[in-house]
Every structure is written in C-alpha cells, then in structure tokens.
Amino acid sequence: MVTIALDGVGVSLGRRPVVRDVSAVLTPGALVGIIGPNGAGKSTLLRAMLGLIASTGSIRIDDVPLSHMARGAVARKVAYLPQGQTLHWPLTVERLVALGRLPHLAPMSRLGDADAVAVERALKRAGVADLRERIATDLSGGERARVLLARALAVEAPGLLADEPLAALDPGHQIDVMELLRAEARGGSLVVTVLHDLTMAARYCDRLVLIDAGTIVADGTPREVLTPERLRAVYGITATIERHGETTMIVPTARAY
Numbered sequence: 001m002v003t004i005a006l007d008g009v010g011v012s013l014g015r016r017p018v019v020r021d022v023s024a025v026l027t028p029g030a031l032v033g034i035i036g037p038n039g040a041g042k043s044t045l046l047r048a049m050l051g052l053i054a055s056t057g058s059i060r061i062d063d064v065p066l067s068h069m070a071r072g073a074v075a076r077k078v079a080y081l082p083q084g085q086t087l088h089w090p091l092t093v094e095r096l097v098a099l100g101r102l103p104h105l106a107p108m109s110r111l112g113d114a115d116a117v118a119v120e121r122a123l124k125r126a127g128v129a130d131l132r133e134r135i136a137t138d139l140s141g142g143e144r145a146r147v148l149l150a151r152a153l154a155v156e157a158p159g160l161l162a163d164e165p166l167a168a169l170d171p172g173h174q175i176d177v178m179e180l181l182r183a184e185a186r187g188g189s190l191v192v193t194v195l196h197d198l199t200m201a202a203r204y205c206d207r208l209v210l211i212d213a214g215t216i217v218a219d220g221t222p223r224e225v226l227t228p229e230r231l232r233a234v235y236g237i238t239a240t241i242e243r244h245g246e247t248t249m250i251v252p253t254a255r256a257y
C-alpha cells in the first residue's frame, strides 16, 4: 500500500504558476479521478508527485519527503502512465512492456523469472497478450495506449498515476480500462487517473478532485463534485446530469457564457 500526501504544493513553469497551493491526501483503496479543463495543471501535478518536475510545498510518499527519495525508489512505489506518449524504438510489444521492470533491475542485469511473470500478467490484464509479437511503433493509437498501460502495470508498484488512459480508446476498451483501474484500487492499490470523460469519472471513480487554474476547487464523491453550478463555473458549460441508480450520465449541452 502507498499513500501520497500533498501539502501546499506549487509548480511554476516558465515563471508561470501552473499548480497553486494543492493539498490532498491520496490514499489506496478508492479510485481517484483528477478532472478539470485543458491547461488546469492536472498533468503537471502528476509529474510533480513523481518528482519529475520541481515543486514547492511538501510531497510525501508513505510519509517520506519526495526530495529524500531516489528516482528508482519512487518508480518502484508509483508507476506512471504519461499522457499521449510517442514511441521511437521499433521494439516488440513484449519487450516494451518488459521495460516496466527496469525499476526492479540492478544495472546491467537481465530479467529474471519473477519479471517474466509480471510482464505476462500485465500483457493479459491490459488485454494485449495477442499483440506481444507486434512491433510497438506499428500499432494503432488505441492498441499503443493499451500496451503503454501494460508497461505501467508491469511495474507492479503499489501505486499508479495514469494520465488520460482513455484517450484513443473505443468504448469497449474504455470500460475495460476503467474496470481494471477500479479493481486495482479496490484491491488496495493507490490509483489516481486524469480523465476528461465526466460520465466515466462519475461512474467509476470513488473520489474526484476537480482542478481549475492550478488549484483544487472541489474534492469529494462524484455526486458532491459534479454539480451543474461547478460545471458551469469551471468548464464553462451547461450539462444535463441524469442519475439512474448507481449510474450518472453527464451530457454537456452547450457553452455557458
């Protein structure tokens, strides 16, 4: 299990404050969605949580300040699925997914049996085992996205930060990925995912953190966070919110000016 605690976190990029005074405790066991408009600072916040960019304030992973942790130690605790990653090397899918094991390997050492088992498990869980022999750079956008998810799963870290994992996926695969993320979270992992699809966020996430202009404007259950007033204020839209039992549907209807 792993917990990430943020206290007064700020990030400036090119002298612009992009993340401002973010405080939250992200705990395992519940699927956490980070939502907010384009440019709100969601990806920047994720990158700060992994120590990939400099930040102010305090970020602690399992109560250890991030600044005291080696990069490899962070990578073994929290896997990262970056947004829209491009692939440059013509590796097979299996070898690409095996790169997820790098945080566990000593320099110059080879994959062992436990690594092979983790790779196999990740290929299956992401539904890409049948693509294992394919060259990753030849895959379609959606296939590539699922392979990159498999690489993140292959780390078998107790935490996963996934940045827009549904981008490029068809509706069936979107459901598969959300069910997988929720199962991971409910199984005791820390899973935090950036999402743009509010219906998916409402349906699958246990907790939503809404970010606007670099700061948290709401943090709670989907029902608490996704109100017509907030959607208007933050996204500048009117939306129909329909609740059918456990299922919530959020249909943006128009720009609200």
Ligand SMILES: Nc1ncnc2c1ncn2[C@@H]1O[C@H](COP(=O)(O)OP(=O)(O)OP(=O)(O)O)[C@@H](O)[C@H]1O
Pocket: 013, 014, 016, 018, 036, 037, 038, 039, 040, 041, 042, 043, 044, 045
């Ligand atoms: N290197 C940089 N220098 C200056 N500004 C930057 C830099 N990188 C990102 N930004 C800005 O920081 C802001 C936050 O970017 P970020 O990618 O975190 O947003 P986001 O909420 O993930 O957006 P999206 O939903 O579009 O992916 C944006 O306005 C972006 O233009």
